[in-house]
Amino acid sequence: MKLFRQSLILTLLLIVLCSVLYPLAILGIARLAPGAGEGQTLSRHGRVVGYARLGQRFQRPEYFHSRPSAVDYNAAGSAGSNKAPSNPEYQALVRARLDTFLRQNPGVQAAEVPAELLTASGSGLDPDLSPRGVLVQVARIARLRGVEAEKLRALVQQQTESPLLGLLGPARVNVLRLNLALDELAPLRR
Incomplete structure (x- = not known):
């Protein structure tokens, strides 16, 4: 007992x-x-437009595109792909993403496209890209928005977050914050 x-x-x-x-x-x-x-919400004109730490889909060509998502940007089902790099379906998906990117970004060579623009992250919700992943899209956006590419490069530099303490992790750019700043710099023509 x-x-x-x-x-x-x-x-x-x-x-x-x-x-x-x-x-x-x-x-x-x-x-x-x-x-x-x-969560850290980001607002525009008093309306919440997204979360700072969750990736979102940006399909319109006049915006910087995010990293692909294996879960269609659904935060309720965070996950990566379970397909190995040698899987034929996965290879076809990556090839299709590359073809789409090259079609949308004329003048960019396949070797210039970072893997992060073709493959989903482990969570499927990564909100950030490397500066390289953003800069490869500058020519398209400059052409479609009618703004100088140099101004867009400066905007990317301004939006780039340094590694933690200057050495932990890579430099990164939050795509939602960048696109909000892009709308301030060069509003879409209607």
């Missing part, structure tokens, strides 16, 4: 610890984070 009572008390303590105290501690920490645990 003594062992049963000890087991029951330990079980109840662990339930309280793991099911109540730990989640409350994590919630408290999240409330201190940017966005207070609700």
Whole structure:
């Protein structure tokens, strides 16, 4: 009977610890984070247009395009592709993405297209591209928006986030923030 009572008390303590105290501690920490645990929303003209840390689809040619998503940018189902690089279906998908990119970006050679524009990230929701992944799209956007390519390169440089502490991780550009800044720099002609 003594062992049963000890087991029951330990079980109840662990339930309280793991099911109540730990989640409350994590919630408290999240409330201190940017966005207070609700995510960092980005707004335009008082209307929320997206989340800073979630990738989004940008299909219109006059915008910088994001990294492809294996989950169609659905945050409820974060996942990568389960196909190996040697899988024929996967190779066909990457080839189709490359063909589409080259068609939309005349003058760009296949060797200039970074792999991140052809392959989905592990989460399928990566909001960032490398500066190289963005700069390869500048000529298309300059032509379609009627703005000098040099101004777009400066905008990309302005929107580039440095590695953490100057050495941890790569430089990156948040595509949603960049596209919002692009609309400020060169509004779409209607």
